[in-house]
Amino acid sequence: MILEVVKYGHPALRKKGERIEKITPEIEQLIADMFETMYAAKGVGLAAQQVGRPLQLTVVDVRGATDRPSTLEIDGRESNVEAFMPIALINPEIKPYADPVAGPEGCLSFPEIFADIIRPSMTEIRALNQKRERVDFRCGGLLARAIQHEIDHLNGILFIDRMKRSDKEELKSQLDELQAQTKEALKKK
Ligand code: ZN
Numbered sequence: 001m002i003l004e005v006v007k008y009g010h011p012a013l014r015k016k017g018e019r020i021e022k023i024t025p026e027i028e029q030l031i032a033d034m035f036e037t038m039y040a041a042k043g044v045g046l047a048a049q050q051v052g053r054p055l056q057l058t059v060v061d062v063r064g065a066t067d068r069p070s071t072l073e074i075d076g077r078e079s080n081v082e083a084f085m086p087i088a089l090i091n092p093e094i095k096p097y098a099d100p101v102a103g104p105e106g107c108l109s110f111p112e113i114f115a116d117i118i119r120p121s122m123t124e125i126r127a128l129n130q131k132r133e134r135v136d137f138r139c140g141g142l143l144a145r146a147i148q149h150e151i152d153h154l155n156g157i158l159f160i161d162r163m164k165r166s167d168k169e170e171l172k173s174q175l176d177e178l179q180a181q182t183k184e185a186l187k188k189k
Contacts, residue, residue, distance in 0.1 A: 002036055007111070009178060009179035030048070031088045034046050045149060059087070087130070096120035101119070113174060122138060123147060124138045
């Protein structure tokens with residue numbers, strides 16, 4: 001089922017996600033719905049907060065973004081990114097490393113808003129995946145960027161929090177308008 005993606009101004013986006021203690025059939029359904037929602041919106045990642053559920057859960061699939069390469073290392077060995085996708089990350093722990101680099105980002109909760117964000121170029125991740133397997137990997141490129149963006153969501157952090165001040169100023173009227181629209185729509189519910 002395709003879920004509603006909540007937009008900037010929705011309180012769920014500012015909530016820290018609760019740890020998932022047990023992968024129940026309901027959580028499995030949520031994961032399936034989040035994948036479906038992400039693909040329908042043509043996103044490369046979606047966090048549970050973005051469907052109004054503040055949990056430590058995100059889904060990622062970078063295969064659609066063929067112009068922005070990713071790297072993957074599992075057990076110290078270079079691995080195939082495509083074969084590793086799609087992936088759900090449950091209760092992820094993240095350790096970014098390597099030099100910060102700027103790269104373009106958008107967010108399904110901020111339609112039509114894009115900016116360059118500076119983040120470490122590589123990161124190590126530990127999590128449970130959708131098959132309840134423990135995964136431990138290092139990644140770079142778009143995959144590292146997407147995962148850092150999504151794990152920020154799990155902590156209530158949004159990409160506007162990491163934007164350069166001048167970019168955020170420039171986008172201010174768009175951001176204010178989006179926030180006001182979202183709040184107005186919530187009042188009517
Ligand atoms: Zn986002």
